Amino acid sequence: MKYRGDEVSRPAIDARCFATLRPVAETTWTQTDLAQTPKKGVPEGLWMKCPSCEETLFKKAVESNLWVCPKCQHHMRVSARQRVEQLLDPGTFEEIDAHLVAIDPLNFVDSKPYPARIADTRKKTGERDALLSGFGFVKGRRVVVAVMDFTFLGGSMGSVVGEKITRAIEAGIDHNVPVVTVACSGGARMHESGFSLMQMAKTSAALARLDEAKGLYISVLADPTTGGVTASFAMLGDVIFAEPKALIGFAGPRVIKQTIRQELPEGFQSSEFLLESGFLDRIVHRKDLRSEIARVIDYAGR
């Protein structure tokens, strides 16, 4: 069997995917390769399984659908960079405070020292900490955004995250632009203990100053929004949006159940349950998030 570019060996063709090299005219993939070669599965990384409905999905299609399952509408977690890309007008993001890095005030060691853990995570994610902030435009409206990254130590809020949120809020005050945050966090970062908890007060105080300055703050809650993040800036939005079926809560259901010794209601801690209980203003599908934010900015006359 010959291929165009037949100096290339079969495994190399596999590696370079189906798109670049095709078999010569007398044969087709269906007739030969797919039938005769041992099943190697699809090229690595092209397909994925929806974590909710378990449908096998073409990754590119999911990506162009903003990482929402086209079949069941499950909203998958996205990194902060992906979120910024989805949220802002293309090419308008100007990152601020990118230089801030965590120190190790407590000399914290679990299975490895905190600085080593940070260094590993940095290498893995390419980010310096669990939050990305900066200026940008949403449908032509200038905003300052602060977006959490769950891939970085579970989106935990330590001093860097808290400081970056505070500075983003202050930038909103100084430049008189709306502040938009996207929360996606497992809570406070245990490695910084009390320093992490202080960020709750600091970010809340900054939001009080934004309020005094008559600034607008839109908080978006993504899956999951928990712990100290829920207990501070995430729940202080002038308008609070959440993505469908996001887990939103303070402590986990098991802890609550053990504490109050009662059965918890169905769907407890989901966006839908919180909307019903009056904690949220609206549940917004990811594809509508940009227009909803723009609409609120216009309503608020910002």
Ligand SMILES: [Zn+2]
């Ligand atoms: Zn699905």
